[in-house]
Amino acid sequence: xxxxxxxxxxxxxxxxxxxxxxxxxxxxxxxxxxxxxxxxxxxxxxxxxxxxxxxxxxxxxxxxxxxxxxxxxxx
Amino acid sequence: xxxxxxxxxxxxxxxxxxxxxxxxxxxxxxxxxxxxxxxxxxxxxxxxxxxxxxxxxxxxxxxxxxxxxxxxxxxxxxxxxxxxxxxxxxxxxxxxxxxxxxxxxxxxxxxxxxxxxxxxxxxxxxxxxxxxxxxxxxxxxxxxxxxxxxxxxxxxxxxxxxxxxxxxxxxxxxxxxxxxxxxxxxxxxxxxxxxxxxxxxxxxxxxxxxxxxxxxxxxxxxxxxxxxxxxxxxxxxxxxxxxxxxxxxxxxxxxxxxxxxxxxxxxxxxxxxxxxxxxxxxxxxxxxxxxxxxxxxxxxxxxxxxxxxxxxxxxxxxxxxxxxxxxxxxxxxxxxxxxxxxxxxxxxxxxxxxxxxxxxxxxxxxxxxxxxxxxxxxxxxxxxxxxxxxxxxxxxxxxxxxxxxxxxxxxxxxxxxxxxxxxxxxxxxxxxxxxxxxxxxxxxxxxxxxxxxxxxxxxxxxxxxxxxxxxxxxxxxxxxxxxxxxxxxxxxxxxxxxxxxxxxxxxxxxxxxxxxxx
Numbered sequence: 182x183x184x185x186x187x188x189x190x191x192x193x194x195x196x197x198x199x200x201x202x203x204x205x206x207x208x209x210x211x212x213x214x215x216x217x218x219x220x221x222x223x224x225x226x227x228x229x230x231x232x233x234x235x236x237x238x239x240x241x242x243x244x245x246x247x248x249x250x251x252x253x254x255x256x
Numbered sequence: 257x258x259x260x261x262x263x264x265x266x267x268x269x270x271x272x273x274x275x276x277x278x279x280x281x282x283x284x285x286x287x288x289x290x291x292x293x294x295x296x297x298x299x300x301x302x303x304x305x306x307x308x309x310x311x312x313x314x315x316x317x318x319x320x321x322x323x324x325x326x327x328x329x330x331x332x333x334x335x336x337x338x339x340x341x342x343x344x345x346x347x348x349x350x351x352x353x354x355x356x357x358x359x360x361x362x363x364x365x366x367x368x369x370x371x372x373x374x375x376x377x378x379x380x381x382x383x384x385x386x387x388x389x390x391x392x393x394x395x396x397x398x399x400x401x402x403x404x405x406x407x408x409x410x411x412x413x414x415x416x417x418x419x420x421x422x423x424x425x426x427x428x429x430x431x432x433x434x435x436x437x438x439x440x441x442x443x444x445x446x447x448x449x450x451x452x453x454x455x456x457x458x459x460x461x462x463x464x465x466x467x468x469x470x471x472x473x474x475x476x477x478x479x480x481x482x483x484x485x486x487x488x489x490x491x492x493x494x495x496x497x498x499x500x501x502x503x504x505x506x507x508x509x510x511x512x513x514x515x516x517x518x519x520x521x522x523x524x525x526x527x528x529x530x531x532x533x534x535x536x537x538x539x540x541x542x543x544x545x546x547x548x549x550x551x552x553x554x555x556x557x558x559x560x561x562x563x564x565x566x567x568x569x570x571x572x573x574x575x576x577x578x579x580x581x582x583x584x585x586x587x588x589x590x591x592x593x594x595x596x597x598x599x600x601x602x603x604x605x606x607x608x609x610x611x612x613x614x615x616x617x618x619x620x621x622x623x624x625x626x627x628x629x630x631x632x633x634x635x636x637x638x639x640x641x642x643x644x645x646x647x648x649x650x651x652x653x654x655x656x657x658x659x660x661x662x663x664x665x666x667x668x669x670x671x672x673x674x675x676x677x678x679x680x681x682x683x684x685x686x687x688x689x690x691x692x693x694x695x696x697x698x699x700x701x702x703x704x705x706x707x708x709x710x711x712x713x714x715x716x717x718x719x720x721x722x723x724x725x726x727x728x729x730x731x732x733x734x735x736x737x738x739x740x741x742x743x744x745x746x747x748x749x750x751x752x753x754x755x756x757x758x759x760x761x762x763x764x765x766x767x768x769x770x771x772x773x774x
Contacts, residue, residue: 199377206318206763207376210325213759218329220752221336229745230336233343233735241424248347248425252732253605 268742269341269734272749274716276333278709279753283327283760285708288402288449289456289491290320291395294375295388296483302388312476314379315772316460319764321376326760331405333749341742345723345733350426352418352435353408360404367397402452403445410441412724413715414509420636422607422626440509443502444715450494451708454671457488458697458704461678463768465697468688473771478687485678492672499668500563507564507572510725512650513718515575516657518560519548523577523585525569529559532662535655542575543648548655575654579647590647593726597642600635640727652720660713667707674700 203211234244294317301309335357338346346353374382374390382390411417417434418427429435461484464477507514519535520527521542533553537546558568565571573587581589603625610618625631644650674697681687687694719725723733 195377195381196373198381199373204318206322206767209763210322213756214325214328217326217752217756221329221332225333225745225748226336229741229748230340232339233341233737234347235339244347245424245426248344249422249604249608251344252348252425253601253608 263731265737265739265742266731266734268739268746269337270730272341272742272746273334273337275746276330276337276749276753277712277716279749279757280327280330280334281709281712282705282757283323283330284402285452285455285705286323286459287320287327287398288452289454289487290316290323290459291391291398292453293456293460293483293487294320295392295395296487297480298388298391300483302384308475308479311772312479315476316480317375318767319463321372322760322764322767324372326756326763330753330756341735341737342723342733343735345728347426348728348733349412349724350418350421350424350428352411352415352427352429355429355432356404356407356435360401363397363404364401367393368401371397399449402449406445406448407436407438407441410438410444411435412722413444413719414438414440415724415727419632420626422604422623423611439505443498443505447495447498447502448711450491450498451711453491454488454495454668455704455708457484457491457675458671458700460484461488461674462698462701465694466768467771469691469694469698471688474688476772478682481678481687482682485675485682488671489675489679492668492675495668496672499665504564510719511573512575512578513652513657514564515573515578516652516654516718517661517714518572519550519654519658520560520572520574521547521576523572523574523582525561525571526558527560527564527570527572528555528557529563530555532666535658542579542651543646545648545651545654548658575651579651590641590644590650593638593641594644594647596635597638597640600631600639601642603631603635637726640722640724640729640732643729643732649721652718657714657718660710660717664707664710664714667703667710671700671704671707 200211234247238244238247294313297309297313297316300306301313371390371393374387375394378387378390415427416438417429417431419430420426421428435441460480464480464484467473467477503514503517506517515521518530519533530550531554533550533555535548536551538549540547560572561570562568571585573582573585577585577587579590581587581592603622607619607622610622626636641650677693678687678697681690681693721729721731723730
């Protein structure tokens with residue numbers, strides 16, 4: 182248990198040191214990554230990209246029926 | 257049925273997907289190739305103990321990091337679009353995409369994110385060999401991630417290893433092996449990753465040439481050119497080989513795309529390979545599609561027959577054979593495929609009606625047909641043709657496919673010449689004297705991106721009108737959403753990706769101007 186804790190501490194310190202001593206470009210790209218992910222998941226995904234079938238139908242059965250209707254509709 | 261679909265919605269949805277895919281692909285190939293270049297450079301450092309190689313590796317690693325960080329997750333937007341804009345397609349694809357994309361996610365998350373951190377934070381903190389192993393694992397991980405995405409894409413071009421479930425309207429994977437070892441997937445993976453290696457090599461060659469032009473960091477630049485030229489030359493030859501293999505596979509599984517790539521209308525034996533020509537629309541038409549004649553044609557006799565059939569007298573079908581059929585050559589007409597597709601769709605309709613009426617005997621009998629190879633191989637495989645009104649609707653844009661293919665191949669040969677010259681000038685210690693060559697290398701960077709994007713344009717435009725070859729046309733795949741919503745997100749993406757690209761170019765340019773740390 183002690184050994185695992187020590188390994189986890191080493192890994193944690195490794196990352197913390199890495200981020201602390203990061204160069205200017207490293208800090209800049211991390212900022213870009215966070216802004217980008219924020220725009221993608223908090224704005225685009227939620228407000229502009231709802232899953233069409235999940236939003237409009239409550240069960241897989243209804244989704245299947247809808248798609249089959251789309252495929253066979255005018256036949 | 258396609259007549260009832262809002263073409264403006266289809267076109268905006270296609271445009272949006274193309275925009276995001278093209279931008280996404282600006283980031284990916286450099287990651288694929290530069291990761292291996294870093295691994296080679298660091299290997300030389302570890303083997304020789306020469307600190308200059310460490311400095312060189314760290315410089316290119318910085319550029320790799322900028323590209324990796326800005327490009328990461330840009331592909332997720334494509335998955336958003338599947339669910340919103342292409343819901344019929346996403347549902348129909350079923351679990352075929354699920355397995356490869358899940359594996360890709362695991363690889364991307366565990367391999368890349370773990371070892372990228374060691375690669376950047378681990379200098380002087382972990383052992384040399386452990387660090388080197390991490391760099392190699394990043395390279396292998398990045399390229400394996402690409403494998404799973406390309407397997408999914410290849411399935412769309414040659415759907416195999418699945419069975420259609422008429423209850424759920426989804427395709428279910430019945431052979432993971434067939435999906436992964438799909439010949440299109442193998443060709444696509446090898447061709448795509450090796451083209452990424454070429455792009456990265458041209459990038460390293462071009463940036464190093466800039467240093468030589470500026471008379472800065474000459475030793476770093478010269479050493480980098482050597483690595484890039486060797487890796488680039490080997491990769492370019494691999495690209496040519498895998499491209500040839502890929503074209504042969506396409507001629508079998510997507511013959512219409514292949515004929516469009518060659519602008520070949522009349523099938524023939526002893527078919528010559530057109531190196532280049534100017535396409536000119538004559539008065540003749542194939543349905544409502546213009547027929548293009550070749551002007552100022554430069555051709556190599558028999559080569560197309562040789563390349564596609566292995567026999568210089570082999571028969572290569574043209575678009576007319578493929579549209580009207582050629583009984584002598586065993587080619588079905590599109591009209592026949594449309595009839596078979598309509599029959600398959602009628603069986604699906606009857607199955608749906610039988611279910612609604614609670615006619616269990618008919619449900620059992622009709623449902624069994626979707627598991628019967630006689631029905632799936634002869635009728636359901638043409639399901640997508642049932643949505644067309646006219647045979648000519650299956651013809652893609654011939655000029656776009658033809659020219660994109662030729663420019664891509666032409667640039668591929670230019671890069672081979674570039675790498676050979678780089679090696680020659682390096683060996684004769686004449687790199688700095690030939691400033692024209694250094695300028696040419698620098699100018700080749702955007703050309704490498706152009707060639708890479710054109711490859712995807714050939715692939716995706718050439719297979720129109722299909723989203724899934726023979727099974728689903730793009731018009732049937734779209735969601736019933738408003739065109740305005742797609743237009744709004746199109747411009748949002750254009751803004752977001754342009755901002756990311758500007759950020760990448762400006763940070764990278766600044767870092768290049770700073771040069772490697774002393």
